[in-house]
């Protein structure tokens with residue numbers, strides 16, 4: 234686990250004035266990474282760090298002589314259009330850069346004059362998926378979600394017996410992960426009504442969002458060598474907000490016996506920013522397992538994991554329909570949840586994933602699975618909120634939704650705050666449902 238250090242001090246302020254606004258996602262204690270360029274230019278994509286309403290262009294900052302000579306090889310990895318090489322360098326390297334950046338961005342820093350010309354306003358930037366994601370694994374770590382969904386598919390047997398022993402996951406599709414701000418067409422697939430004899434190919438009618446945390450692997454492990462639970466977070470670069478769109482009607486017909494396939498592989502959305510595990514240190518919480526539940530096997534059990542395995546990360550879903558957009562009405566909250574309810578921790582996901590010797594690589598990606606609380610306004614998918622489409626939700630303007638309609642925009646937010654640390658945010662993961670093609 235990462236100890237608190239001078240970069241976490243709550244009283245730190247920045248000479249970038251917008252970073253000192255209490256409502257900013259990006260105070261000086263955050264310093265998340267993205268890959269960006271200026272919109273509508275021929276610039277190359279490159280790495281940046283968010284500060285207030287700006288981005289520090291790390292290549293420009295390096296060239297301006299802001300950093301110490303020892304960081305030169307590390308900084309050159311940040312000229313690249315993806316973060317994989319930087320992610321491979323490991324926790325000590327990420328931390329060394331964070332410390333120098335924190336010092337350079339502080340109020341009164343001598344580096345202000347050199348760094349000012351290296352700032353790009355976020356409103357002028359476009360982003361791309363920050364890593365080349367080789368493999369994407371989708372976990373299922375919210376027991377509330379697993380139970381709610383299980384009840385719909387198997388009323389008598391909602392939670393399968395392996396759930397409380399294994400961080401359940403499956404291999405997802407990385408090619409269709411896109412960065413916030415995109416649109417995607419409603420997918421086609423095989424649909425089969427319960428009373429029909431045969432399926433038909435048609436556009437999905439039960440399109441849903443999934444409120445998830447995205448987890449980027451930093452340094453990997455050698456094939457054949459498992460990662461111990463207490464070293465697991467050394468291999469994790471950071472977290473983002475993640476919408477793993479799902480076609481529930483395609484899923485219902487295809488998911489047995491091998492699990493979801495085309496119902497999940499048509500689109501997923503990441504927020505542009507990756508908040509590092511170091512930045513998240515002040516927001517860690519104890520993780521526990523109810524005493525009447527099975528306790529983890531020894532390879533998934535440790536003092537550190539119990540002590541601070543959970544992350545107190547608020548997660549929010551907002552919905553804006555086409556009508557709301559036309560009427561100038563802002564997106565409306567439909568769910569508020571927290572990652573600290575997760576049945577399994579990030580370390581347990583990493584340790585379990587590698588226990589068979591499977592090698593994780595820099596830039597690999599995990600979805601946490603939909604993070605749902607216990608109350609109706611805290612569930613992270615419409616499937617749960619509407620009890621399988623039976624009870625529509627009603628928005629403030631009177632519109633109803635059982636599942637998503639064309640023109641709906643879904644915005645996910647994530648943030649952390651605590652009594653002893655400022656609010657830090659993850660930026661948004663936003664995308665819009667477009668009509669199915671050929672209809």
Ligand code: CA
Nearest residue numbers: 371443477602
């Ligand atoms: Ca998922």
